[in-house]
Amino acid sequence: MYLLYTIVAGLVSFLVLKWIKKRRYCTDLKRLDGKTVLITGGNSGVGKETAIALAMRGARVIIACRDVDKAEKAVRDIKIRSHSVNVLHMELDLANMRSIRDFCKSFLQREKRLDILINNAGIPGLLDWTDDNFSMCFGVNHLGHFLLTNLLLGRLRECSPSRVVTLACSNYKYQKLDFQDLNYNLLPFFTYCRSKLANLYFTQELSRIAQGKGVTSYAVHPGYVQSSWTCHYSVLFRMLMQVVMWMFFVPCEMGAQTVVWCSVSDEAAKHSGGYFTDCRPASLRPFARDQGVAKKLWEASERLVNLA
Numbered sequence: 001m002y003l004l005y006t007i008v009a010g011l012v013s014f015l016v017l018k019w020i021k022k023r024r025y026c027t028d029l030k031r032l033d034g035k036t037v038l039i040t041g042g043n044s045g046v047g048k049e050t051a052i053a054l055a056m057r058g059a060r061v062i063i064a065c066r067d068v069d070k071a072e073k074a075v076r077d078i079k080i081r082s083h084s085v086n087v088l089h090m091e092l093d094l095a096n097m098r099s100i101r102d103f104c105k106s107f108l109q110r111e112k113r114l115d116i117l118i119n120n121a122g123i124p125g126l127l128d129w130t131d132d133n134f135s136m137c138f139g140v141n142h143l144g145h146f147l148l149t150n151l152l153l154g155r156l157r158e159c160s161p162s163r164v165v166t167l168a169c170s171n172y173k174y175q176k177l178d179f180q181d182l183n184y185n186l187l188p189f190f191t192y193c194r195s196k197l198a199n200l201y202f203t204q205e206l207s208r209i210a211q212g213k214g215v216t217s218y219a220v221h222p223g224y225v226q227s228s229w230t231c232h233y234s235v236l237f238r239m240l241m242q243v244v245m246w247m248f249f250v251p252c253e254m255g256a257q258t259v260v261w262c263s264v265s266d267e268a269a270k271h272s273g274g275y276f277t278d279c280r281p282a283s284l285r286p287f288a289r290d291q292g293v294a295k296k297l298w299e300a301s302e303r304l305v306n307l308a
């Protein structure tokens with residue numbers, strides 16, 4: 001019996017080590033002195049680790065968060081861990097279009113620069129609705145960032161070369177978009193997959209629209225990360241996921257590596273519109289590279305957020 005336990009334990013350890021080893025760190029050490037970085041949802045998880053990494057490189061880092069208490073605490077932590085005082089927060093609720101417009105107005109008044117926008121905030125599969133009656137995943141993960149990016153695009157162009165990095169997910173492949181029902185809100189996991197597929201189309205169309213204007217655009221799968229996304233679910237699910245995450249998911253610091261790489265590296269800049277994981281370009285299923293769908297989604301999103 002002991003022999004069996006030893007073999008199983010050895011096999012599990014081997015798989016875990018293999019999984020961890022596969023992950024890559026960003027080895028590009030470029031400094032960001034004088035640059036301003038805006039990170040949505042930078043108070044936890046991948047966003048917070050990205051904020052620390054970019055503040056360490058000298059950037060002015062602004063985290064845009066919906067909860068002021070969490071944001072203040074995160075700013076304190078980020079300052080301590082990055083040894084930078086150039087970190088602040090602003091209030092932004094991506095589930096509310098008014099909040100996004102107000103945020104952009106005050107950001108543009110206060111900040112003269114925007115060099116890197118990181119569309120990081122995200123909601124996992126939840127069957128809820130935003131204040132503007134969009135399904136929560138589609139509304140926050142896609143439409144909120146769509147409006148935010150469009151309202152800040154002028155400043156990004158003024159500060160070119162500038163970058164937009166958007167957190168997607170490899171789970172995009174399990175769904176396709178239904179233009180008759182963009183607000184699909186039936187199965188939680190599938191609402192999430194669709195919103196992350198929308199992030200990919202958004203990245204590609206943004207790259208096309210901004211071509212020649214000095215703004216480049218990247219979509220990142222951070223890996224499966226030990227972040228706080230399970231806080232939206234029941235205690236039982238959280239306990240179960242703790243074990244799974246401990247065994248197979250990577251730490252948040254590791255999850256931030258590809259985001260940092262896309263924010264700074266010259267190599268990434270050669271692949272605007274691309275999809276990245278483990279600090280290198282990754283391939284997408286053909287349906288997720290359909291330019292016609294990307295354009296159609298962009299136009300539909302413009303109408304939904306009243307930009308058209």
Ligand SMILES: NC(=O)c1ccc[n+]([C@@H]2O[C@H](COP(=O)([O-])OP(=O)(O)OC[C@H]3O[C@@H](n4cnc5c(N)ncnc54)[C@H](OP(=O)(O)O)[C@@H]3O)[C@@H](O)[C@H]2O)c1
Pocket residue numbers: 040041042043044045046047064065066067070092093094095096119120121122123140167168169170221222223224225226227228229230
């Ligand atoms: N974790 C993974 O395995 C994984 C895998 C693939 C992709 N991703 C993507 O990576 C990104 C970061 O996720 P994470 O894993 O770091 O999760 P996380 O720790 O839960 O962080 C999500 C962040 O988004 C913020 N947020 C949620 N709704 C918001 C709203 N309406 N307005 C403003 N901010 C809002 C959260 O703020 P509060 O603290 O106030 O809730 C939090 O700061 C997400 O886009 C996610 O889809 C994650």
